[in-house]
Each structure stands twice: as C-alpha cells, then as structure tokens.
Amino acid sequence: MATVLVLVTTADGAADKVALQALALGRQLADGGAVHALVIGDAAAAAELGAWGASSVHLAQHPQLDAPAPDAAARILDDLAGSLGATFVVGPGTEEGNTVLARAAARAGLPFAANCSAVTPGSPVTVTRSRWGGSLLEEAAIHADRVILTAAAHVFEAVDTGGSADVAAFTPALDDADLAVRVVGRVPAPSGGVSLSDAKVVVSGGRGAGSADGFGPVVELAGLLGAAVGCSRAVTIAGWRPHTEQVGQTGTKIAPELYIAAGVSGATQHLAGCKGAKRILAINKDPEAPIMTAADYAVIGDMAEVLPAISAAIRRARGA
Amino acid sequence: MRVLVCVKRVPAVAGLITLTEDERAIDTKYVGFQVGPHEECAVEEAVRLVEAHGGESVVLTLGPAEALEQLREAMSIGANRAIHLVTDGADWDAESTAGAIVGAIRADEAANGPFDVVLVGNEAADSGGYQVGVRIARALGRPAVTGIKGLSVADGTARAEQEAASGRNVFEVKLPAVVAVLEGINLPRYPSVPGRLRAKSKPVASSSPDRPAQRLEMRRLVVPATEAKQAQVLGRGAEAAQAVVELLSSVGVL
Numbered sequence: 304m305a306t307v308l309v310l311v312t313t314a315d316g317a318a319d320k321v322a323l324q325a326l327a328l329g330r331q332l333a334d335g336g337a338v339h340a341l342v343i344g345d346a347a348a349a350a351e352l353g354a355w356g357a358s359s360v361h362l363a364q365h366p367q368l369d370a371p372a373p374d375a376a377a378r379i380l381d382d383l384a385g386s387l388g389a390t391f392v393v394g395p396g397t398e399e400g401n402t403v404l405a406r407a408a409a410r411a412g413l414p415f416a417a418n419c420s421a422v423t424p425g426s427p428v429t430v431t432r433s434r435w436g437g438s439l440l441e442e443a444a445i446h447a448d449r450v451i452l453t454a455a456a457h458v459f460e461a462v463d464t465g466g467s468a469d470v471a472a473f474t475p476a477l478d479d480a481d482l483a484v485r486v487v488g489r490v491p492a493p494s495g496g497v498s499l500s501d502a503k504v505v506v507s508g509g510r511g512a513g514s515a516d517g518f519g520p521v522v523e524l525a526g527l528l529g530a531a532v533g534c535s536r537a538v539t540i541a542g543w544r545p546h547t548e549q550v551g552q553t554g555t556k557i558a559p560e561l562y563i564a565a566g567v568s569g570a571t572q573h574l575a576g577c578k579g580a581k582r583i584l585a586i587n588k589d590p591e592a593p594i595m596t597a598a599d600y601a602v603i604g605d606m607a608e609v610l611p612a613i614s615a616a617i618r619r620a621r622g623a
Numbered sequence: 624m625r626v627l628v629c630v631k632r633v634p635a636v637a638g639l640i641t642l643t644e645d646e647r648a649i650d651t652k653y654v655g656f657q658v659g660p661h662e663e664c665a666v667e668e669a670v671r672l673v674e675a676h677g678g679e680s681v682v683l684t685l686g687p688a689e690a691l692e693q694l695r696e697a698m699s700i701g702a703n704r705a706i707h708l709v710t711d712g713a714d715w716d717a718e719s720t721a722g723a724i725v726g727a728i729r730a731d732e733a734a735n736g737p738f739d740v741v742l743v744g745n746e747a748a749d750s751g752g753y754q755v756g757v758r759i760a761r762a763l764g765r766p767a768v769t770g771i772k773g774l775s776v777a778d779g780t781a782r783a784e785q786e787a788a789s790g791r792n793v794f795e796v797k798l799p800a801v802v803a804v805l806e807g808i809n810l811p812r813y814p815s816v817p818g819r820l821r822a823k824s825k826p827v828a829s830s831s832p833d834r835p836a837q838r839l840e841m842r843r844l845v846v847p848a849t850e851a852k853q854a855q856v857l858g859r860g861a862e863a864a865q866a867v868v869e870l871l872s873s874v875g876v877l
Contacts, residue, residue, distance in 0.1 A: 304701070316787060343632060361650070373769070374766075381845040398745075398770045401746075401753035401754075402753065402757065402769040402770065404756070404870040405752075405753050405754035405757045406757045406761070406767075408754065409754065409757050409758045409760075409761035409762075410761060413838075414716065414717075414718050414838040414841070415717070415718075415752070415753075415754050416839055417746070417751060417752055417753045417754070418751060418753075429842075430719050431845070432751075433751055434630070434749055434750055434751055434844070435636060435640070435748065435749060435751070436751065437651070437847070438636070438640060438847070439640055439749075439843075439844055439845070439846060439847070440845040440846075441750070441841055441843075441844055442841075442842050442843045442844075443839055443841050443842060444839075444840045444842060444844060445798065445839055445840075446836075446837075446838045446839075446840060447838055447839065468747050480760075481862060483766045483796060483797070484766045484767065484768060484794060484796055485794070486792040486793065487793055487794065488792075488793035489787075489790050489791065489792060489793065489797050490784060490793060490845055491789070491790045491791050492790045492791075498789075499819075503876065504876045528871070528877070530876075535659070539807075539810075540810075542810060546806060546807030546810075547807065548807075549807070552748070553660040553661060553805070553806040553807075554806070554807070560874060560876060561871070561874055561876050570637050570638065571636045571637060571638065571640065571694035572636075572637075572660075574646050581664075584857075584861060584867070584870065584875060585734065586852060590856075593639075595854050596851065596852060596854075597849075597852060598852065598854040599852060599854060599855065600854055600856075600857055600869055600870060601855070601856050601857065602856070602858055602859070602860075602863040602866075602867060603858075603859045603860075603863075604855060604859050604860035604861070604863065605860070607868075608860055608861045609860060609861060609863060609864070611861075612860075612861035612862075612863075613864045613866035613867045613868065616864040616865055616867070616868045617871070617877065618869055620868050620872075620877070623686050
C-alpha cells in the first residue's frame with residue numbers, strides 16, 4: 304500500500320483525458336492505499352473524480368489562479384505531497400503535466416521521470432519511460448523516497464470505478480514569486496481549417512511533393528475529405544509548409560481514423576507523431592520506404608499522379 | 624543583451640534504431656550526430672535576439688569531446704563563443720545535467736554579468752526529460768516559461784507564447800529568465816561558408832565537471848516491440864484510385 308497524489312489537470316469543467324489515465328496509474332500504485340487527486344480551481348471537474356478512482360479530492364481555490372500559473376501549481380502540489388506524506392506524485396504526460404511536475408521536483412530537490420509507461424514499486428522504484436517520442440524505451444531506477452513522474456499519454460486506461468469521493472476545497476499558500484509565471488493573455492487561433500490533433504482524417508505530404516506547389520493535390524484531397532493537411536519535418540525545414548502542419552515527434556501528434564501519407568518516407572521522427580492513427584494509407588514510389596512497415600494500406604506510385612486520380616474518383620463517386 | 628543557449632549532441636536517428644551490445648546506447652556505427660530540432664531553433668532564436676538587441680550569444684553543451692562539432696555548428700550560424708562541459712560519453716540524468724549547467728552559468732556570470740535569457744530546447748530529442756530548463760531557473764531564482772513558440776524581448780521583459788487548445792497562452796516574465804522553446808518558433812538558417820570558417824576560430828572554454836550519482840538511473844534501453852505490418856497494396860499509380868475510394872467508403876470517411 305502506498306499514498307499517492309495525482310495532479311488532475313482540467314479544461315472547461317472536465318478533467319483532461321490523460322489526467323484520468325494518470326489517475327488510473329495512481330490507483331494501481333496505491334495498491335489499496337489512498338489516492339488523492341489535486342485539482343486547481345476547477346470545481347466542476349473535481350466533483351467527477353471519485354468515479355475515476357480518487358479516494359479524496361483536494362480543490363485548490365485562490366483568486367490569482369484564474370489563469371494557468373505553473374510554478375503556483377507546482378508549489379501547491381509539492382506542499383500537499385509533503386503534508387500527505389505521499390510516496391508517489393503522478394501527473395499527466397502532457398506539456399502542462401510535465402512542466403508542473405518538473406517544477407515540483409525542482410522545488411523539492413528530487414528526480415523526475417517524464418512519460419512513464421510502466422512503474423514497478425520496490426526499492427528502488429523502477430520505471431519504463433519514453434525516449435525519442437516513444438520510438439525507444441528506457442528502463443530506469445528512481446533513487447528517492449518520493450517518486451515524481453508523469454504517465455505517458457494513452458498507455459493507461461482510465462477506469463470508471465463508479466466510486467465517489469469528498470471534495471475538500473482549500474486556499475493554498477502562495478507568494479508573489481509563485482505567481483511570477485502566469486498567463487496574462489490569449490491569442491485566439493486563426494479561424495477556419497481543421498485542427499490537426501483532433502482531425503478524423505489527415506492527409507500529409509512529404510519530401511515526395513518536391514516543392515511547395517507539389518502540395519496542391521494534398522490540399523485538394525484534404526478539402527474533399529474534410530481532412531486536416533499535414534506534412535513531414537523535411538517539408539517544414541524546406542519552408543514549403545508551416546510548422547503548425549508538421550506531424551512528428553517535434554510537431555503535432557495525431558490520432559485520426561485514417562492517415563493518408565503521400566510521399567512521406569517514414570523517418571522515426573515522423574512515425575512518433577502518427578503512430579496513434581487507427582489506419583495508415585501510404586502512397587509512395589518506393590515500396591521499400593520505412594512508412595510501409597507502419598502502413599495498413601499502400602499505393603505504389605508518384606503522389607503527383609495518384610492524389611489527383613483519387614480526388615477525381617471521389618468527385619465521380621459523389622456525382623453518381 | 625547576453626544570451627545563453629544550451630544544446631545536446633544526439634544521434635541523427637532516421638530509420639530503425641539498433642542498440643549497442645550493452646543496451647545502454649544507440650548503435651551509431653552508421654548514424655551521424657546533430658542537435659535536436661527544438662535546440663536548433665533555440666540557437667537560431669539566440670542569434671536573432673542578439674542581432675536585434677546587440678550583445679553576445681554563448682552556446683553551451685554537456686557532452687563528449689565530439690560534441691565540439693555541434694558547438695562549431697551553432698557558432699557557424701552566429702553564436703559568438705562556446706562553453707563545453709566535457710563528459711566521458713556516459714549518460715547524465717537531467718538533474719545532474721542541470722546542476723553542471725548552473726555551475727557553468729554562475730562561473731560565466733561572475734566574470735561577465737548575468738545572461739538576460741537562457742534558452743533551452745523544451746525537451747531533449749533523445750531522453751525527453753522536460754526539466755533541465757526549469758531546474759536551471761529554480762537554482763538561479765529566475766522565472767521559466769516552457770513550450771514556447773513565440774518570443775519577444777523589450778524593456779527588461781520577455782513576452783512568450785505557448786500553444787494551447789484553440790489559441791496561444793501569453794506569458795510576460797521579467798528578465799533574466801529561462802525560456803524552453805519548441806521547434807516552429809522560427810525556421811533556422813543554414814550556415815554559410817564564411818560562417819563555418821569564422822566558427823573555427825571562435826573561443827571554446829572547456830572544463831570537465833564531475834558526474835554525480837544518478838538519481839534517475841538509466842539501466843537499459845529497449846526498442847519497443849511493434850507488430851511488423853504488411854501493408855495491403857491497393858494498386859499502382861493512378862489506377863489504384865478506385866480501390867482507394869472503396870477503402871475510404873468502407874472506413875466511413877467519404
């Protein structure tokens with residue numbers, strides 16, 4: 304049995320998906336012990352967490368916490384871990400989760416293991432964690448009395464336990480220094496277009512497009528399918544398409560129903576970004592391209608010929 | 624303005640990853656080396672800040688003797704000088720890496736005054752620790768912003784933008800500060816031939832910090848098992864279009 308504290312990040316009254324997965328890992332690590340969930344500010348999200356495995360929920364409320372403030376969140380987490388005597392502090396393996404847990408670890412002077420896909424209690428605790436965006440795994444030992452880590456996204460299954468938990472609201476102690484890093488404004492996203500990370504279908508072009516103009520058929524097919532346009536890193540480096548369209552380890556990680564990758568060779572960096580796709584259709588001149596080992600379907604051929612032919616066939620099918 | 628940018632030499636992994644016999648490193652017999660994409664952009668950002676505001680940019684790495692190559696690369700696009708914390712090639716965890724960098728920053732600042740901005744990649748391309756920047760900031764008592772895709776500096780304040788659901792979050796922090804950037808903040812330039820020549824004579828200060836006991840101790844690397852897929856070939860060239868339409872229809876995306 305262990306005492307576990309889980310940071311549950313939220314948006315608009317609901318817990319983040321990956322945070323519920325982290326809660327499932329927390330429950331596993333507690334092994335019958337207490338599973339404490341910490342929520343910053345979001346009362347509606349806090350009320351739901353008993354059903355997702357929390358045995359008690361701590362809701363931090365503070366007038367200065369209406370905007371994200373990662374150092375404040377880290378301080379609240381670290382203070383609470385101390386007062387609960389938590390042996391595991393867990394968070395979601397997201398940008399927000401990783402930065403807050405890293406800051407909590409820096410504050411406490413403890414190690415931090417990001418994006419863990421397996422955790423084995425013991426002395427020392429050992430973990431399996433992601434390297435290279437998940438293309439490689441690392442087995443590591445954590446030498447610390449309190450283990451601070453995040454759960455890799457989409458590894459652990461969130462479990463609806465049907466339980467309930469009391470929500471204890473409290474006002475955390477915060478200094479000005481904790482609030483020095485705080486969101487002071489928002490820049491809205493340009494409207495229109497399909498969001499790459501949420502798209503049901505993504506059509507990408509790679510180096511095989513040959514030029515910025517070579518993306519015409521990619522954009523055309525994406526338009527017909529209501530799909531998001533993506534690309535490989537080689538393409539953004541060449542300046543043919545903006546980085547916001549890059550699928551990959553250092554771009555956007557996608558999880559569509561169907562991913563159409565045209566003229567994309569399938570470098571490790573790219574596959575780390577599209578492995579969440581349910582099905583992959585590769586269109587490539589080279590039947591030996593690495594993308595073929597990740598694809599479910601393939602068309603062997605030049606994307607400049609294949610894509611317009613697909614678009615034309617879709618138009619015919621719809622016209623009929 | 625003084626800007627420090629931290630980079631890490633990593634294998635230029637492209638296709639299948641193979642490991643060394645002791646399973647503690649990637650086999651690099653047939654692989655080159657580079658700095659990760661986030662850090663390439665961090666170097667470009669450092670050079671741009673100094674182009675806009677004057678001063679100097681310093682590139683730092685903790686890595687083996689061969690990492691001098693990556694320092695020269697950064698200097699070839701405009702970094703003024705380099706600090707090399709030389710290791711024997713062993714893996715350093717993020718906590719000890721940050722500790723060594725903090726030591727080097729304190730030493731340089733004692734002689735030359737504070738770095739207004741310390742730039743790091745958001746996470747290392749290989750180890751993906753997500754923490755060196757915030758650990759440096761914590762040790763030096765400075766603010767850190769992470770996941771940054773837009774940066775501007777004026778009047779002793781950094782304005783930094785971070786991607787969020789449906790838009791961007793904006794932070795404003797007082798300098799000196801630590802900024803962890805993501806690829807996409809800029810499009811890095813290529814080094815010119817004169818740039819490469821100049822880089823050869825730029826100063827590099829080397830020292831060899833002690834590697835402390837590792838509290839996040841890497842024991843073994845594992846190439847994840849993936850099901851070897853055999854793609855179903857729908858056809859060749861334009862003639863495959865009808866088969867693709869049938870596929871689109873059968874998976875319900877048409």
